Amino acid sequence: MTGRYSDHDVEHYDRPRRRTRPRTKERPAYDDAVDGVVVTVDRGRFTLLIDGQKVMAMKARPLGRKGVVVGDRVRVVGDTSGDEGSLARIVEVRERVTxxxxxxxxxxxxxxxxxxxxxxxxxxxxxxxxxxxxxxxxxxxxxxxxxxxxxxxxxxxxxxxxxxxxxxxxxxxxxxxxxxxxxxxxxxxxxxxxxxxxxxxxxxxxxxxxxxxxxxxxxxxxxxxxxxxxxxxxxxxxxxxxxxxxxxxxxxxxTPGIRSFGLAHVQPERLIEAFPDLDEMTEDCPRGCTHGTDEPECGLDEAVEAGTADPDRVASFRRLLAARSEPAY
Ligand SMILES: Nc1nc2c(ncn2[C@@H]2O[C@H](COP(=O)(O)OP(=O)(O)OP(=O)(O)O)[C@@H](O)[C@H]2O)c(=O)[nH]1
Ligand SMILES: [Zn+2]
The missing domain is CATH 3.40.50.300 (P-loop containing nucleotide triphosphate hydrolases)
Known part of the structure; x- marks a missing residue:
């Protein structure tokens, strides 16, 4: 990088362009759309279940580059008969729960x-x-x-x-x-x-x-x-x-294709939330404490010293924490 692009430029570049017209006006209404769930994805083609029946579908243009994955609840238009050679269109992905x-x-x-x-x-x-x-x-x-x-x-x-x-x-x-x-x-x-x-x-x-x-x-x-x-x-x-x-x-x-997880995106705070008892012990941690082994004054160490935390549990939590930054193999 030559320094020609400031951080600000990069950020701007990544952001979707602001639309000149409200989105709803560009979009046809999909009142006739039906609900389906994505059961598999193969080279841009989606197999959906609609009322218990398998239907092949593709993404409709308004979805743009938005990913559609297995488990997604979607709204579908077009030929939803599921007949041989038929192809429906996914027009909306419902909000994901997980x-x-x-x-x-x-x-x-x-x-x-x-x-x-x-x-x-x-x-x-x-x-x-x-x-x-x-x-x-x-x-x-x-x-x-x-x-x-x-x-x-x-x-x-x-x-x-x-x-x-x-x-x-x-x-x-x-x-x-x-x-x-x-x-x-x-x-x-x-x-x-x-x-x-x-x-x-x-x-x-x-x-x-x-x-x-x-x-x-x-x-x-x-x-x-x-x-x-x-x-x-x-x-x-x-x-x-x-x-x-x-x-x-x-x-x-x-998930036949998944053999490992890259975890660099995982935040310590998100991980500790899965252990409410430990999470509570970190309330007075210094700002930015990651609750790892090397953190000074981490509430987890204080709880272990005070005898209110199970040392094995704290050590196991910290092993998971460290797994985030270790290579997958
Ligand atoms: N001894 C024993 N062998 C088993 C058991 N379950 C599966 N196997 C054998 O272990 C081997 C692997 O089983 P698969 O079910 O194909 O394993 P997989 O996890 O799907 O592996 P991939 O197909 O490579 O993803 C096969 O030879 C199975 O027969 C078990 O309970 N005991
Ligand atoms: Zn801490």
């Missing part, structure tokens, strides 16, 4: 919303084969708390190893967990998923497809090979897709 996002990182240069409107982030981890990666679990937890989503640990392959070692790492944070294995009883998992929308993340080989298949037997024709939503041949989906659990028991969003 957004799970990732910072730009080496794999992907753009900060993006991954999915919207999910209440729970299910971190699927094998107890062995492959061995658990606590750093990746930590990162997923940070992403969940930042998104305002409840985390759930699903520990798979319980036939191969005991969960105790791993659980001891997360107990003081109070993260809910369930243990599963292939062919095992899924009652507890189903209870945890019931009545809400959950996003499943997990590294390759942890048994996520096996789990999704057990929960939604029609999900794949072949574990991890065919995308049931697009119905397209033998290819492994790399984008997220949403499925309804049998008997309307809730929704799950599988």
């Amino acid at each position: 957004t799970l996002r990732r910072t730009a990182d080496d794999d992907d240069p753009v900060e993006r919303v991954i999915v919207s409107n999910a209440e729970q982030l299910v971190v699927v981890t094998a107890l062995a084969d492959p061995d658990p990666q606590p750093r990746l679990i930590d990162r997923a937890l940070v992403a969940a708390y930042d998104a305002g989503m409840q985390p759930l640990l699903v520990l798979t392959k319980a036939d191969l190893a005991d969960p105790e070692t791993l659980l001891s790492t997360y107990r003081s944070l109070g993260v809910p967990w369930v243990v599963t294995q292939r062919g095992g009883d899924l009652t507890e998992v189903r209870e945890r998923l019931h009545g809400r929308t959950s996003v499943l993340v997990g590294s390759s080989g942890v048994g996520k497809s096996t789990l999704v298949n057990a929960l939604v037997p029609t999900a794949y024709r072949d574990v991890g090979v065919v995308n049931a939503v697009t119905g397209r041949g033998r290819h492994t989906s790399t984008s997220a897709f949403m499925l309804e659990l049998p008997d309307g028991a809730g929704w799950i969003i599988d």
Whole structure:
């Protein structure tokens, strides 16, 4: 950079241009629009569910560059018949209740919303084969708390190893967990998923497809090979897709393409809000305190010294805090 552009210019450049006419006058009224939900996205084409029926759609021009992601509640016009070859148009994205996002990182240069409107982030981890990666679990937890989503640990392959070692790492944070294995009883998992929308993340080989298949037997024709939503041949989906659990028991969003979270966007204040008891202890922290290990006079240290805070819980919170600035691998 030559210094030709001041910060002010850059900021101005990033801002959308002010419109000369009020927006509403440029826009046709969409009184006839219907509601739908985005269940998958593939190369600019969106699969929506409208009244339980699959409908293909594209973005209408007024949406401009606004992203439309899996989980979005949208308003749709045009051919919403869902007939072969039909294409509807998305004219509006309803306000998102939650957004799970990732910072730009080496794999992907753009900060993006991954999915919207999910209440729970299910971190699927094998107890062995492959061995658990606590750093990746930590990162997923940070992403969940930042998104305002409840985390759930699903520990798979319980036939191969005991969960105790791993659980001891997360107990003081109070993260809910369930243990599963292939062919095992899924009652507890189903209870945890019931009545809400959950996003499943997990590294390759942890048994996520096996789990999704057990929960939604029609999900794949072949574990991890065919995308049931697009119905397209033998290819492994790399984008997220949403499925309804049998008997309307809730929704799950599988995320085959997501292996890590870039977390640089996560603010310490946002993270600590997920732990109201700790948050309360930081009320008298010095201005700008990040509540990390090296902070002088952090209320968390004072609470530990006074015996009012669980040192393990504080240490675990700080481990999550530090995970924000560590490399993903
Ligand atoms: N021992 C044991 N193996 C399991 C269990 N669940 C799944 N597996 C095996 O683990 C391997 C990976 O399972 P998948 O369900 O394909 O794992 P995934 O997480 O979807 O992996 P990707 O397809 O790479 O995303 C397969 O060989 C499964 O048969 C389990 O509970 N116990
Ligand atoms: Zn502090």
